[in-house]
Amino acid sequence: MRGLKVLPSGRPGRGRLYVNLPDGRAVAWYDRQTNRISVLADDRREEILRVLRPYLSGTVSIGPPPVPTAADLRRLALPPDEDLAPNRPGEGLLGELEHGSAGTRARHRLRQDLTAQQRMGEVLDALPESQGWRALHALAVPGVGSIDHLVLGPPGVFCVLSVPGRRQRAQVGDLLLTVGRAEPRPDPRRARLAARYAARVLMAPVTPVLALVDATRVEVAPSVRDIRVLQPPTAAPYFTTAATTLKPPDVEALYVLARDHRTWRRPAAR
Template sequence: MDGLRVVPTRRHGRERLYVCLPDGGNVAWYDREAARVNLLSDDRRDEVLQALGPFVTGPVTVVTGPVTVGPPPVPTPAELARLSLHPDDDLAPNRPGEALLVALEREPAPAHRLRADPRRRALAAEQATGAALDRLDGAGWHTLHSLPLPGGDRVHHLLIGPGGLFALHVLPARRQRVRVGDPLVALGRRTPLPLLRRVRADADRASYALTAEVRPVLVLVEPAHVSVTAPPRSVRVLTDRELPELAGTGGVLKPADVEALHAMARDRATWKRV
């Protein structure tokens, strides 16, 4: 195999196997999700396929079949826009609860604090929601997390896919009763707050930034019970267990539109004008 070695990597939820020369240079990579071996040079085709043999599942063909072999596909306009982004301006690598993680690192709660830091409850809720949304990627959906808005606000999660765009605001409600009466939301015995106004406002700002309709969603994480006195205006209220329902919607955006909107939304500059 002339020293070719296979190096597995995982980035943004996608797994790739790079085939490298002894000096570290890449000659090919295998994208398992796309079932495609991308050759940078056709001269080493046989050696590359031999090196990947233990990792490739299914027969390998030149044009069609479970695994396709050929040169890397020509990038789409959306992919070219993504590649042109400076790493500091690309929001796609943001982790669920990114802003909270940074805040906790910069200003951790005092060690003598008796009660748990509420930021950690909020972080756990956003991480659980983000993990559920990331599992929708294989169905043609993209999720962006913790998108910053001017003034210190942020969109907790933005879901983009065949069913349209959704701005999700996450509310930790572990083992608590939740009462929703537009625009008020109450947790347990706490004073109700007009949270739905903020949920709608964040979605409106996202719509303005992306020049497309973005629907607001309030996600209640692990509530004991939810009561809705009247259907909230334009806001969809879901528990974390009901999130997969969003993937069942479709017929709104074509795949090319999904990719174009995702490329726009991941650019930090998009959100500076709202």
């Protein structure tokens, strides 16, 4: 039988590390925040310690796991191939640029979109996990295309669409977004559609967010009240100072649901 695998539960260097059997079942996990190894298969303790040793630091405690919550049980049953947490910002665009056959202008637009998603992804990934923040990227959604970023934290759930501002003025209306002299784009409608789908799938309120990256000026029509319009410098303060609406167990339960690829493939309740 092949050996154990160590897989991250989220972004590299943060969150938990899970030790899985070749069939995907977890036998232990290492929690970086508490510096504790929780062992599910005590007969494999030495093997678990051996594969985790390169990732350990300081004094580490080891023992049976605490009584699992419903979110813990769901996460432990999540097959690695269905886990969206390791997705990088712009994951789908990276594949298109590497293997696609788009023309020069289309590839230029793809690179701009990728840069915008990566820039905004860096901001969202920097939100402190110790304060209950979680972020997912590049979620493929049937009928919607994709959700650039899904952010979950004490203030709620946010569906973020990143748009390149191209160092020009951006004008946000109810239905269309115009950057410089380019043709208007239906990004406000896309943001609403993605947030509505996410709300139905997760069965929780989801706020649509437009993130304008590198725009020199952003003008928002007074009638736009349901969409939050942010730029990277203002995004973190907006999220971290917003009023609390979710308790930590609620955030974690929604995060576990959202990171499961199968969640987004099933029909959303109307």
